Amino acid sequence: MAASMYRLVYYSRNHIAHDQALFASNIQKILEKSRINNQRDEITGALLFNAGCFAQVLEGPLDKVEAAFERIQQDERHGDVSLLALDPISRRSFPNWAMGFIGTSDIQAKRFAGIGASTGFDPSRLSGDEIHALLRDLAIEEEAA
Structure with a gap:
């Protein structure tokens, strides 16, 4: 019998040095490791970085998603890690993304400007559903490009 599928949504504060090269290197390391772990653990998803x-x-499967979240909470590059949602799902929103990274294109930057105006892109002011919808819509745009 297949494991039940769950969606976990969280936000955290960036604790990576603000040096551009160091930041880019750390993001690349996070993505590479996440993609390896997530493929192994049958986890899909998307990561957004913006405004710190x-x-x-x-x-993915509940036990695997919870284990990944525990690793994130222990990672010194993340601070103030806050769980926004953990819910059962019937299907994935990111079936093709072992770990998509969103937030670097000009189109995405413009989209975040509107979000920033209303929320200051303070994820603590967004619900898990709002962050999920934002990332899902951006992933669809990215795949269409």
Whole structure:
């Protein structure tokens, strides 16, 4: 019998040095390791970085998603890690993304400007559903490009 699927949504504060090269290197390391772990653990999802915060959606078997979240909480590059949602799901929103990274294109930057105006892109002011919808819509745009 297949394991039940869950979606976990969280945000955290960036604790990576603000040096651009160091930041880019750390993000690349996070993505490479996440993609390896997530493929192994049958987890899909997307990661957003903007304005000093990370927001992420993880989808997969409950035990694997919880283990990934525990690793994130222990990672010194993340601070003030806050769980926004952990819910059962019937299907994945990111079936093709072992870990997509959103937040670097000009189109995405413009989209975040509107979010920033209303929320200051303070993920603590967004619900898990709002972050999930934002990342899902951006992933669809990214795949269409």
